[in-house]
Structure formats: C-alpha cells, structure tokens
Amino acid sequence: MPDLPDSASGEGDEAPAEIPVAGRPPVTDAERRRRRAQFLRDLAEARELRDRVQPRRAKAARLRHAMRMRTFRW
Template identity: 65%
Template sequence: MKRTPGPVDGPSEEPVADPNSAGRRAAAEPVEPPPRETEAERRRRRAVFLRELAEARELRARVQPRKTKERRMREALRMRTFRI
C-alpha cells in the first residue's frame, strides 16, 4: 500500500525568511559598538577560567594517574633539557 505525502509528511509551504536579509537591514542602520568591559570584569572572568582549568587538570590527574605521571616525567625531561 502506497502512502501519498499529506500536509504532515510533505514539505512545509510556509515562507521562510532569508537569513541574509536581516543582516543587510541591520548593516544599513548605525550600530553602536558593544561597551568595553572593565579591567575588573576581565580579571574576574580570567580567574574563573583559570580556576575551572585547574579543577579540570586535577580531575584528569585523578581519573588517569598513569598518563599524568608520564606527562610529568616528559615535562621534567623537557625542563632539564633546556636548563643552563
């Protein structure tokens, strides 16, 4: 038995807005630059990022201790190689 596509199965006949048309209209209007973030906000975001990065490294060290040990050994070797 063959089914014919109905309104539910067939392609939508609703008009779709061109995604580029909105960009062209917005480009014609004067756009204010976003406000610059303050130094304190930048430092706060950086502190959060570094805290999360350290947490991720600790988690990796806990989950994969063998790889972490190998990584530490390679890093120590690199440090010894370039020491004067």
C-alpha cells in the first residue's frame, strides 16, 4: 500500500532511543538517573509506610523472604 509509511511493514521494530516532545529538550542521562533515584527513594518510603501501618503483612513478607533466602542455592 503506497499510503503507509515504510516502518509499518514490520521490519526494523526497534524502539527509538528518544522521542522528541515539542517544546521540551531531550532528556539527558544525568536527568534520567536523577529522576530514577528520586522514584526509588519515594518507593522505599512508601514501602516503609506500608510496613508501619500493616505490621502483620510486613512480618509475613519478612518470613517469606527469609524462607526464600534459606532455600536459595548459590
């Protein structure tokens, strides 16, 4: 079909490294790492909060983790 772009043929399905957004400069590696670090900090804080407000679930999770570690083969 001549009205379809070449990329619709199924060949070369690699994802582009960066999709430019109008009015926004491309994201640098440093910015991406900074945002990822902030996300991981927020995630850890949310897990700590959940463990404080649901101590029974946190204890069960600790016991499951300990069992996995005991049965893990190095």
